[in-house]
Amino acid sequence: MEKIKKILSNIDDNIGDDIDILIDFLKIKSISTIPEYSQECFKAAEWLKKHLQSFGLNTIIYESEGHPIVYCEYVSDKEDTKTILFYGHYDVQPVDPIELWNSDPFTPTITEIDGQECIVARGASDDKGQLLTFVQAIKYFIDEYGELPFSMKLIIEGEEECGSKTLPKFLDEYRDKLSANIAYVCDTSMWDKDTPAITRSLRGLLSEEFEIIGPNRDLHSGEYGGVAWNPIRIISDIISKIYTDSGEVAIEGFYDGVKEVDKNILESWNNLNFNRKEYLLKIGQETSSGEKNRSIFEQTWSRPTFEINGILGGYTDQGTKTVIPSKASAKITCRLVGNQEPDKIIDNIHSYINKKLPEGVVVNFKGSDYCKAIEFDTNSYYFKSASLAIEEEWDVPPVYTGGGGSIPIVEVFKSMLNIDTVLVGFALGDDRIHSPNEKYNVLSYTKGIKTWVRIIEKYI
Amino acid sequence: MEKIKKILSNIDDNIGDDIDILIDFLKIKSISTIPEYSQECFKAAEWLKKHLQSFGLNTIIYESEGHPIVYCEYVSDKEDTKTILFYGHYDVQPVDPIELWNSDPFTPTITEIDGQECIVARGASDDKGQLLTFVQAIKYFIDEYGELPFSMKLIIEGEEECGSKTLPKFLDEYRDKLSANIAYVCDTSMWDKDTPAITRSLRGLLSEEFEIIGPNRDLHSGEYGGVAWNPIRIISDIISKIYTDSGEVAIEGFYDGVKEVDKNILESWNNLNFNRKEYLLKIGQETSSGEKNRSIFEQTWSRPTFEINGILGGYTDQGTKTVIPSKASAKITCRLVGNQEPDKIIDNIHSYINKKLPEGVVVNFKGSDYCKAIEFDTNSYYFKSASLAIEEEWDVPPVYTGGGGSIPIVEVFKSMLNIDTVLVGFALGDDRIHSPNEKYNVLSYTKGIKTWVRIIEKYI
Numbered sequence: 001m002e003k004i005k006k007i008l009s010n011i012d013d014n015i016g017d018d019i020d021i022l023i024d025f026l027k028i029k030s031i032s033t034i035p036e037y038s039q040e041c042f043k044a045a046e047w048l049k050k051h052l053q054s055f056g057l058n059t060i061i062y063e064s065e066g067h068p069i070v071y072c073e074y075v076s077d078k079e080d081t082k083t084i085l086f087y088g089h090y091d092v093q094p095v096d097p098i099e100l101w102n103s104d105p106f107t108p109t110i111t112e113i114d115g116q117e118c119i120v121a122r123g124a125s126d127d128k129g130q131l132l133t134f135v136q137a138i139k140y141f142i143d144e145y146g147e148l149p150f151s152m153k154l155i156i157e158g159e160e161e162c163g164s165k166t167l168p169k170f171l172d173e174y175r176d177k178l179s180a181n182i183a184y185v186c187d188t189s190m191w192d193k194d195t196p197a198i199t200r201s202l203r204g205l206l207s208e209e210f211e212i213i214g215p216n217r218d219l220h221s222g223e224y225g226g227v228a229w230n231p232i233r234i235i236s237d238i239i240s241k242i243y244t245d246s247g248e249v250a251i252e253g254f255y256d257g258v259k260e261v262d263k264n265i266l267e268s269w270n271n272l273n274f275n276r277k278e279y280l281l282k283i284g285q286e287t288s289s290g291e292k293n294r295s296i297f298e299q300t301w302s303r304p305t306f307e308i309n310g311i312l313g314g315y316t317d318q319g320t321k322t323v324i325p326s327k328a329s330a331k332i333t334c335r336l337v338g339n340q341e342p343d344k345i346i347d348n349i350h351s352y353i354n355k356k357l358p359e360g361v362v363v364n365f366k367g368s369d370y371c372k373a374i375e376f377d378t379n380s381y382y383f384k385s386a387s388l389a390i391e392e393e394w395d396v397p398p399v400y401t402g403g404g405g406s407i408p409i410v411e412v413f414k415s416m417l418n419i420d421t422v423l424v425g426f427a428l429g430d431d432r433i434h435s436p437n438e439k440y441n442v443l444s445y446t447k448g449i450k451t452w453v454r455i456i457e458k459y460i
Numbered sequence: 461m462e463k464i465k466k467i468l469s470n471i472d473d474n475i476g477d478d479i480d481i482l483i484d485f486l487k488i489k490s491i492s493t494i495p496e497y498s499q500e501c502f503k504a505a506e507w508l509k510k511h512l513q514s515f516g517l518n519t520i521i522y523e524s525e526g527h528p529i530v531y532c533e534y535v536s537d538k539e540d541t542k543t544i545l546f547y548g549h550y551d552v553q554p555v556d557p558i559e560l561w562n563s564d565p566f567t568p569t570i571t572e573i574d575g576q577e578c579i580v581a582r583g584a585s586d587d588k589g590q591l592l593t594f595v596q597a598i599k600y601f602i603d604e605y606g607e608l609p610f611s612m613k614l615i616i617e618g619e620e621e622c623g624s625k626t627l628p629k630f631l632d633e634y635r636d637k638l639s640a641n642i643a644y645v646c647d648t649s650m651w652d653k654d655t656p657a658i659t660r661s662l663r664g665l666l667s668e669e670f671e672i673i674g675p676n677r678d679l680h681s682g683e684y685g686g687v688a689w690n691p692i693r694i695i696s697d698i699i700s701k702i703y704t705d706s707g708e709v710a711i712e713g714f715y716d717g718v719k720e721v722d723k724n725i726l727e728s729w730n731n732l733n734f735n736r737k738e739y740l741l742k743i744g745q746e747t748s749s750g751e752k753n754r755s756i757f758e759q760t761w762s763r764p765t766f767e768i769n770g771i772l773g774g775y776t777d778q779g780t781k782t783v784i785p786s787k788a789s790a791k792i793t794c795r796l797v798g799n800q801e802p803d804k805i806i807d808n809i810h811s812y813i814n815k816k817l818p819e820g821v822v823v824n825f826k827g828s829d830y831c832k833a834i835e836f837d838t839n840s841y842y843f844k845s846a847s848l849a850i851e852e853e854w855d856v857p858p859v860y861t862g863g864g865g866s867i868p869i870v871e872v873f874k875s876m877l878n879i880d881t882v883l884v885g886f887a888l889g890d891d892r893i894h895s896p897n898e899k900y901n902v903l904s905y906t907k908g909i910k911t912w913v914r915i916i917e918k919y920i
Contacts, residue, residue, distance in 0.1 A: 203682065207780040216744025221767045222663065222865020225795045226750040226759035228743060232768040232790075233703060239693060240700035283688060284676025286820030290686040299686035307681045308692040309783050314770035315791060320667040320829070322793050322865070323769050330692075331775060333782050335685045360746030369780070405682020405782070 004457050007140050008450050015446050018136055019110070019119065021051070022445065025090075025128050026108040026121040032067055032091030032162045041067040041158045044090040048135075048156055055139045057154075062174075066166040067091060067158030073177070074152040082459060083151040085180040085419060087409055088131025088187065089160035092123035093434045100436035110442070114430075116193065118439040125431035129440035130186040130448070131156060133426060137452030149459035153178055160187075164408060171416050182382040183413050184455070186448070188425030191401065192273055193441065196394045196451070198386060199423035200265070201301065202403040202410060204336035204373035206345060209366035210353060211329040212238075221322040229361050231328035232313040238356045239330065242306055246292040249306045251352045257339035261302045265378070265400045269297040272399060301402020305335040329366075335404070342370035371411055376420050386422050389454035393447055398424075424451070464917050467600050468910050475906050478596055479570070479579065481511070482905065485550075485588050486568040486581040492527055492551030492622045501527040501618045504550040508595075508616055515599045517614075522634075526626040527551060527618030533637070534612040542919060543611040545640040545879060547869055548591025548647065549620035552583035553894045560896035570902070574890075576653070578899040586893035589900035590646040590885055590908070591616060597912030609919035613638055620647075624868060631876050642842040643873050644915070646908070648885030651861065652733055653901065656854045656911070658846060659883035660725070661761065662863040662870060664796035664833035666805060669826035670813060671789040672698075681782040689821050691788035692773040698816045699790065702766055706752040709766045711812045717799035721762045725838070725860050729757040732859060761862020765795040789826075795864070802830035831871055836880050846882050849914035853907055858884075884911070 011018070030044035031037040045061050045068040052059040052072045059072040070090070095105040103109045108121035119129065141148060157167055171178060191197045214229035221228075244250050261269075276296060280286060290299035299305075313328025315321035332349075336342060346368045353363050376383065378400050391397040403423075413419045426444035427433065471478070490504035491497040505521050505528040512519040512532045519532040530550070555565040563569045568581035579589065601608060617627050631638060651657045674689035681688075704710050721729075736756060740746060750759035759765075773788025775781035792809075796802060806828045813823050836843065838860050851857040863883075873879045886904035887893065 203685075205682075205782065209780075214745070214749075219743060220865065221765070221769065221793055221795065222665075222863075224743060224760065225663075225765040225767050225864065226754075226763055227740070227745075227748045227756055229745055229747075229749040230767055232771050233699060233749070236696040236699035236768070236771075237703075239696035243693060243697075280687070280820075283679060283684060284820070285674070285687075285689055287689075287818055288687045289674075289689040289693070289818070294686075296687055300684065303686055305681070305685040307685050307690055307782075307784055308696070308774065309681065309781055309785075310774035310776040311692050311696070311771055311788065312776040314768065316770040316772040316789075320669075320791065320793060321769055322665065322767075324767055325769075328771065329776075331780065333681055333780060335681065358747055358749065360744070403682075404685065405680065 003144050004453070007144050007453050010144070011140060011446060011450055011453070015442075018445065018449065019442065021136070022119060022129055022132050023108045025132065026119070026123055027106055029106050030091050030123070030158065031094050032159050033094055038067060041091060045070050045158060048090060052135070052154070055142045062170050064166045064169055069158065069166060069170050070156040071174070072154040074148050076148060076151045081150050082182070083153065083180040084459075085178065085183040085413070086134050086152065086154040087183060087185045088134070088156045089127045089158065090131070090156055091158040091161050092126070092128070093161050095122050095436070097436060102437055105438075113439060117442040119442060119445070120437055120439045122438055124438050124440035125427045126433035126438065127160065127187050129445055130425055130427060133445060133448030134184065134186055134452045136449045137456060140449070140453055141456050149456065153180060160409070167409070168412065168416065171412065175417070178417055180417070180419050183419045183421040185407075185409060185421050185423050186425050187407070188423045189427040189429060190425070190444070191399050193428055193443070194394070195272070195396060196390045196398040196426070197401045198378075198383065198390070198398045199403050200378050200383070200400040201337065201375040202373065202406050203304070204340070204342070204371050205406060206334040206336055206342045206368065206370040207332065208346060208349060208368040209329065209331045211327055211364045211366065212357070213327050213362040213364070215324065215326050218326050219324040221324050224324055228324045229358055230324050231361070232325065234357065234361060235311070235313065235328045235330055238353055239308055241356070242352075247290050249304070251306070251345070251348050253344060253348050254304065254306070256344070257341055258304060259338040259375070261298065262378070266298075268399050269295060272297075297402070300404045302337055304337050304340055307333050309333055336370070336373040338373060338375055340373060342372060346370070371406060374410060374414055376422075380420070382420070382422055385458040386424060386455050389458055390424065390451055392454050393451045424455070426451070463604050464913070467604050467913050470604070471600060471906060471909055471913070475902075478905065478909065479902065481596070482579060482589055482592050483568040485592065486579070486583055487566055489566050490551050490583070490618065491554050492619050493554055498527060501551060505530050505618060508550060512595070512614070515602045522630050524626045524629055529618065529626060529630050530616040531634070532614040534608050536608060536611045541610050542642070543613070543640040544919075545638065545643040545873070546594050546612065546614040547643060547645045548594070548616045549587045549618065550591070550616050551618040551621050552586065552588070553621050555582050555896070557896060562897055565898075573899060577902040579902060579905070580897055580899045582898055584898050584900035585887045585891035586898065587620065587647050589905055590887060593886060593905060593908030594644065594646055594912045596909045597916060600909065600913055601916050609916065613640060620869070627869070628872060628876065631872065635877070638877055640877070640879050643879045643881040645867070645869060645881050645883050646885050647867070648883045649887040649889060650885070650904070651859050653888055653903070654854070655732070655856060656850045656858040656886070657861045658838075658843065658850070658858045659863050660838050660843070660860040661797065661835040662833065662866050663764070664800070664802070664831050665866060666794040666796055666802045666828065666830040667792065668806060668809060668828040669789065669791045671787055671824045671826065672817070673787050673822040673824065675784065675786050678786050679784040681784050684784055688784045689818055690784050691821070692785065694817065694821060695771070695773065695788045695790055698813055699768055701816070707750050709764070711766070711805070711808050713804060713808050714764065714766070716804070717801060718764060719798040719835070721758065722838070728859050729755060732757070757862070760864045762797055764797050764800055767793050769793055796830070796833040798833060798835055800833060802832060806830070831866060834870060834874055836882070840880070842880070842882055845918040846884060846915050849918055850884065850911055852914050853911045884915070886911070
């Protein structure tokens with residue numbers, strides 16, 4: 001207990017050094033999507049390798065066709081220790097539109113924004129600042145204890161912003177080395193600057209495309225209007241009746257496997273500082289389209305959806321054409337949650353559509369694809385201990401949020417290595433990631449480092 | 461009575477000459493849509509002028525920018541005679557695909573098809589053969605009587621197949637000369653080779669286009685799926701609920717002004733030689749989409765329709781995009797009948813759509829257009845006398861059919877000159893108009909001439 005207090009106080013004393021290290025790292029123009037910057041990506045990987053080696057950690061650079069991966073390993077000599085996997089990415093987004101930046105994106109500046117001291121630079125939040133929170137925590141821990149209380153694998157890739165193509169190859173080659181009890185990823189946000197968060201679930205995705213064929217050719221509406229089965233009418237009817245008046249999806253069995261969120265988590269969502277009206281106004285809406293008895297949080301984090309992403313039929317150019325088209329088509333995706341089984345849902349979608357067809361009208365399905373939802377057990381040891389550590393640092397427990405969409409690395413860890421992930425991040429909604437004037441709050445950085453120290457301490 | 465018998469017998473005796481005249485006319489390549497053939501169009505007009513002048517009729521050629529109009533006038537010196545307007549067109553469709561013709565399209569040949577003697581050539585049916593039925597009838601009548609029993613205006617244009625651009629200009633300039641009690645147009649079909657027909661109504665047309673705006677920008681379905689008002693869902697719901705389960709249009713007041721067809725006409729439709737199953741199979745359907753308690757004839761001739769001619773929203777290219785689009789749009793047309801008032805219907809469509817919008821969702825109407833339906837009183841003198849004359853010639857009364865779409869000239873006569881039209885034609889469904897191997901039955905031609913003689917006789 002004494003040692004931890006000493007580390008936390010060391011961090012406060014040395015924050016200037018930690019900021020200098022981040023600034024040094026942020027100067028590297030490691031834009032992964034633009035080929036001209038590949039040397040800079042290599043430079044960032046080298047920087048990390050040197051930095052990790054400076055605390056005595058065994059670090060290599062894994063090279064393949066894309067940008068290199070920094071891989072660092074620490075093996076504990078104690079018995080019964082856990083194995084921990086850390087993940088971050090050193091690559092950053094392009095800086096365009098450069099004219100909207102108030103300072104050079106690769107000349108980090110410290111400035112006050114809304115009363116908060118911030119570091120402004122491309123990658124300050126996504127993900128250089130965030131990944132250094134756990135890297136610096138490891139450094140402070142080793143400095144004080146001379147060791148880590150677990151075995152550790154640390155992966156920092158350079159292609160997160162451009163599709164992580166090298167990663168699966170690396171994971172496959174290193175599969176034997178990479179078994180771990182849990183993964184920690186630092187690439188997500190807090191709820192607000194006072195409320196830390198752990199992302200507990202990520203919705204899955206299912207896609208399908210279908211085409212309705214009415215008459216066997218395009219017809220003239222004067223001649224056949226009143227007799228021809230207009231496929232636009234049929235496809236509209238199919239889509240319309242997917243939804244009940246209260247916003248539910250009416251397809252049989254659609255909600256099978258959907259779990260209700262624990263009451264205490266639901267309660268924590270309802271207690272969040274959230275202005276529903278403002279949130280909706282930002283997307284130009286006055287009401288929400290989703291299930292009527294569900295909050296915005298449930299609608300976007302813990303409930304499945306059925307969306308039509310595209311529809312096309314008949315004449316769509318300038319002016320009028322009195323055509324009854326032969327075909328109309330739609331693209332659909334569903335966001336999945338809990339244990340929804342994509343295969344069953346696809347079957348049910350097919351039979352729902354088939355049942356809606358008038359005699360003789362035909363549907364062609366173009367082929368479906370999916371990835372399942374991910375939902376972690378927040379009652380597991382790793383979530384509980386992380387939650388405790390976070391509460392100690394921030395004086396409030398983290399809110400267990402949900403991710404509306406997927407985070408590929410989490411799915412890869414789950415599907416390739418069967419490792420759950422605790423998503424802890426200190427970014428803020430106004431960090432302007434991917435946009436001009438990206439920033440990271442100094443408080444996110446320092447309290448982030450301290451949070452990881454407390455999480456690591458729990459393994460002692 | 462004696463004179464009529466003599467004329468009819470003259471026609472039988474001289475049918476070879478009449479066919480020669482038609483063959484001569486058909487040799488002229490008066491394709492109006494291809495500029496290279498404009499001299500041929502002029503030649504056809506000259507041919508007609510000469511031919512009409514040969515029976516002593518005052519005939520001129522009206523020239524403007526497009527192809528010339530042949531205009532012929534006959535003024536009766538008797539008191540209280542009616543004034544009759546005849547209309548036909550000498551221009552023909554292009555001959556492509558030429559390789560599918562069994563003989564040269566402009567070298568007319570007489571051949572037997574399905575046991576019927578036919579003249580095969582481009583324009584044989586549409587409209588050179590048809591227009592010569594009334595021209596030759598006039599000739600025979602003048603030959604025998606030395607005069608006509610009415611005053612007459614005869615218009616034969618050369619741009620029917622390419623938009624009739626010159627005609628409104630001509631009608632406007634000649635407005636004072638063109639007042640008439642009734643117009644006769646010979647450009648329509650019989651029901652079948654044994655059943656003559658008069659087209660008693662033409663459906664009108666109303667067009668509108670609208671766009672639904674949900675969120676104020678395209679959104680990511682992971683982030684906003686479950687909350688965002690997907691405009692494709694909204695537009696589908698709007699379209700779906702336009703129709704009742706029994707195929708009616710559910711928009712308020714839509715059927716105001718729709719008249720039920722007279723029982724005897726309905727009965728005549730039901731007695732027609734018609735194979736519903738075959739008709740539907742030809743367009744690849746097993747059932748009809750329209751109002752459940754209505755026959756195909758009613759659905760296409762006497763009932764209004766509401767069609768979506770085009771729909772577009774979101775991502776419609778290859779593959780998947782998890783977008784919730786900001787906008788979706790649809791193009792609609794309605795076929796109108798009876799006294800349906802387009803302005804009121806447009807208002808009702810607007811308010812129907814507006815009522816269907818969730819709070820905050822917006823619709824933009826792109827602007828509507830319309831032409832009203834045309835429906836003639838079959839109990840009028842002109843329909844009754846034409847019907848009688850037709851029955852005398854064909855031994856069965858004509859069926860009063862409806863036109864599913866519009867025939868521009870009929871609307872122009874009505875709107876510009878306030879003249880009703882009796883649409884009598886002797887074409888057949890298998891005449892292959894606009895297609896290779898167009899033909900006109902010799903019986904259509906000879907009995908057509910005789911029918912017009914009988915119609916003219918009624919004015920004595």
